[in-house]
Amino acid sequence: MIIRTEAYPRVGLVGNPSDGYYGKTISFAFSNFRATVELYETPELEIVGAAKDQSRFEGIASLVRDVERHGYYGGIRLLKATVKRFYDYCRASHIGLHDKNFTIRYDSNIPHGVGLAGSSAIITACLRALMSFYGVSIPLHTQANLVLSAEVDELHIAAGLQDRVVQVYEGLVYMDFSKAIMERQGYGLYESLPVKLLGRLYVAYQDDSSEPTEVFHNAIRARFEAGERNVVAAMKYWAGLTVKAKRCLQAGNTQGLGQLIDANFDRRRRIYRISEANVRMVETARSVGASAKFTGSGGAIVGTYEDEAMFRALKAALRAQQVKVLKPRLVAGKRQESE
Numbered sequence: 168m169i170i171r172t173e174a175y176p177r178v179g180l181v182g183n184p185s186d187g188y189y190g191k192t193i194s195f196a197f198s199n200f201r202a203t204v205e206l207y208e209t210p211e212l213e214i215v216g217a218a219k220d221q222s223r224f225e226g227i228a229s230l231v232r233d234v235e236r237h238g239y240y241g242g243i244r245l246l247k248a249t250v251k252r253f254y255d256y257c258r259a260s261h262i263g264l265h266d267k268n269f270t271i272r273y274d275s276n277i278p279h280g281v282g283l284a285g286s287s288a289i290i291t292a293c294l295r296a297l298m299s300f301y302g303v304s305i306p307l308h309t310q311a312n313l314v315l316s317a318e319v320d321e322l323h324i325a326a327g328l329q330d331r332v333v334q335v336y337e338g339l340v341y342m343d344f345s346k347a348i349m350e351r352q353g354y355g356l357y358e359s360l361p362v363k364l365l366g367r368l369y370v371a372y373q374d375d376s377s378e379p380t381e382v383f384h385n386a387i388r389a390r391f392e393a394g395e396r397n398v399v400a401a402m403k404y405w406a407g408l409t410v411k412a413k414r415c416l417q418a419g420n421t422q423g424l425g426q427l428i429d430a431n432f433d434r435r436r437r438i439y440r441i442s443e444a445n446v447r448m449v450e451t452a453r454s455v456g457a458s459a460k461f462t463g464s465g466g467a468i469v470g471t472y473e474d475e476a477m478f479r480a481l482k483a484a485l486r487a488q489q490v491k492v493l494k495p496r497l498v499a500g501k502r503q504e505s506e
Contacts, residue, residue, distance in 0.1 A: 170206045170299045174291035176283035177333045178462040178469045182409035188402040189346040191409035194333040197495035202275040202288035206296040215272035216243050242289050248321035249293040264301050281372045282463025284330035290314045291334045308354045311335045338500025359500040364416040371492040372467035425458035425471040432460035455480040
């Protein structure tokens, strides 16, 4: 029997995405792309790589292009880290595992390095496959923590809980990472909202305009921890925007939501260094009347539009910059009886 599991990219709709800043955010998962994991019983345990794990190239220029696109590491390390964290969790929780071995492989068509959380999608799909193979049930909030731990503790990747929460819960999720909540229970307050609350949304991305998330966030983290007034104030501002955005969603106030999305980016632009290509995407989208902000660390944007005429104008304007535009197919949220 072959176990097949999937996980989807996510979009940070509004707010500040990292629990490290004790902020709030609203995010959603969408199924236009996906990370897929296959796992099946075999005599020995084997991890099989995908295209981004290749080590054979046509020539030196081909190798350099691959490194520029995917970095020096592919997805095998993500699977290894997930298997280890799953095993550690089961051992610490006194969960017995059978002694059968398996082969595990992955594939992903999530655009790389554009702020759609492709790496954590691979880890999430891998964790789901392991849970199915070993018959282990893990609460959703704990799954999100395990996915984060695989990246942060095992691989030392700069990351926060937002991506992992919405990819585990799926659907549309409001997250509150307030300090009191995080210190009390070790995870945030997560509220699944009906995906039907989301109106006309677009996602646009450009493969070659991304920045690694650690480059994007590290200086801000240091400035926040040092108590820099502008950065601390911005985190509080984004948390406030998230509360307002939730009210707009529940009231069907699309215009108000669009204004908050714009305000989210405008404040970010004041404290972050943002590449010209990323700024140009946002400004181009706004030039036709759409709202726009990053979906994550940069390389992709999300926003609202009024009607089909505006969407066509948006596609045409961004196509001139080799930016791809799509309507996100929303994913219904998961429910878990044990929570």
